[in-house]
Amino acid sequence: MPKKTPVYVTQPLLPDLQDFLPYLETIWENKVLTNAGPFHQQLEQALCDYLGVKHICLFANGTLALMTALQALRISGEVITTPYSFVATAHSLLWNGIKPVFVDVDPVTLNLDPGKIEAAITPHTTAIMPVHCYGQPCDVASIEKIADNYNLKVIYDAAHAFGVRHQGTSVLNYGDLSVISFHATKIFNTFEGGAIICPDAKTKLRIDRLKNFGFVDEVTVVAAGINGKMSEINAAFGLLQLKGIDAAREQRRAIDAAYRVQLAGVPGIHCLTAGEGDAANHAYFPILVGPAYPLSRDQLFGALREQEIYARRYFYPLISDFPMYRDMPSAAPARLPIAQRASSQVICLPIYPGLADDIVAAIVAIIAAPFTTTIDS
Numbered sequence: 001m002p003k004k005t006p007v008y009v010t011q012p013l014l015p016d017l018q019d020f021l022p023y024l025e026t027i028w029e030n031k032v033l034t035n036a037g038p039f040h041q042q043l044e045q046a047l048c049d050y051l052g053v054k055h056i057c058l059f060a061n062g063t064l065a066l067m068t069a070l071q072a073l074r075i076s077g078e079v080i081t082t083p084y085s086f087v088a089t090a091h092s093l094l095w096n097g098i099k100p101v102f103v104d105v106d107p108v109t110l111n112l113d114p115g116k117i118e119a120a121i122t123p124h125t126t127a128i129m130p131v132h133c134y135g136q137p138c139d140v141a142s143i144e145k146i147a148d149n150y151n152l153k154v155i156y157d158a159a160h161a162f163g164v165r166h167q168g169t170s171v172l173n174y175g176d177l178s179v180i181s182f183h184a185t186k187i188f189n190t191f192e193g194g195a196i197i198c199p200d201a202k203t204k205l206r207i208d209r210l211k212n213f214g215f216v217d218e219v220t221v222v223a224a225g226i227n228g229k230m231s232e233i234n235a236a237f238g239l240l241q242l243k244g245i246d247a248a249r250e251q252r253r254a255i256d257a258a259y260r261v262q263l264a265g266v267p268g269i270h271c272l273t274a275g276e277g278d279a280a281n282h283a284y285f286p287i288l289v290g291p292a293y294p295l296s297r298d299q300l301f302g303a304l305r306e307q308e309i310y311a312r313r314y315f316y317p318l319i320s321d322f323p324m325y326r327d328m329p330s331a332a333p334a335r336l337p338i339a340q341r342a343s344s345q346v347i348c349l350p351i352y353p354g355l356a357d358d359i360v361a362a363i364v365a366i367i368a369a370p371f372t373t374t375i376d377s
């Protein structure tokens with residue numbers, strides 16, 4: 001039998017190589033490789049226009065952007081955040097000497113549960129760092145209300161939320177700052193990359209200085225900044241990627257719809273809500289494997305692997321279960337029952353432009369197999 005081609009949870013969006021060459025030629029002619037060069041400036045403007053945001057500061061990756069966002073707002077003490085995310089969310093706090101305080105998630109969205117935030121606020125709390133997990137908007141109105149009442153900043157980890165809209169505007173416009181990732185696995189990638197979205201020019205200036213060592217001019221350094229700059233190659237690539245993003249998103253939407261229809265009749269498999277209509281970006285396709293399904297989550301995960309389907313258990317383990325967090329009082333599993341349950345049930349199925357209909361059908365067939373396989377007597 002011919003060996004099957006492995007199917008991964010995602011495949012990076014890549015334009016035709018030929019189309020990238022003119023950008024490279026320009027860079028070679030200009031000899032400007034980084035430090036807010038012309039492609040960097042063009043990409044910032046193009047992303048503001050595409051996403052519908054006022055100011056954007058490009059970064060070398062999303063993690064540096066998160067770390068810098070915390071510095072920009074001078075966050076210290078304790079920050080309330082979700083355990084159900086990629087480790088970079090909480091790591092960005094630790095790298096800034098800030099204590100993460102984990103709060104459980106909402107069972108429907110798997111985002112930070114606003115109803116549980118207030119009980120976690122102490123005199124040391126300075127901010128909330130929620131995550132729009134899988135691109136699904138958080139309950140931004142409730143979070144804003146709590147932040148206003150307690151005078152807290154809100155920094156959204158919006159790494160998954162490229163292009164997501166909420167109540168008629170970009171979801172990136174909520175909170176004091178939002179941080180996005182352009183990592184290879186994201187729906188819009190610049191190989192590596194990220195950005196901070198901010199509401200005003202003054203904050204942008206501060207962030208732009210912080211990501212460039214704190215330099216104001218050749219001889220003036222105003223803060224202990226870092227090197228977070230995006231290079232001209234990444235920025236040029238981003239400009240080219242933007243040309244194909246709508247077509248890519250449309251393909252993701254169609255795959256999402258196909259999974260939903262085909263999985264609808266499989267007992268014990270729950271597809272997470274994908275946001276409201278056009279608002280979603282279909283960055284991930286998470287399913288929850290419930291008690292009514294005959295196999296455990298890990299058995300199904302293994303069955304997919306046997307057929308070379310490399311789905312992923314995002315987010316397992318929970319951040320709060322990693323060694324640098326698990327001894328914190330807020331990391332106790334008993335305090336995070338919804339996140340613990342989701343983490344033990346979730347599988348993100350492959351979704352990316354170009355994923356063929358017959359592969360989607362084959363993945364669904366593996367999931368439905370316990371109900372369709374007849375045992376010979």
Ligand SMILES: Cc1ncc(COP(=O)(O)O)c(C=O)c1O
Nearest residue numbers: 061062063086088159181183194
């Ligand atoms: C929720 C979340 N936050 C932060 C990051 C970090 O972004 P980057 O990989 O661009 O550093 C990622 C993913 O990579 C993520 O999924």
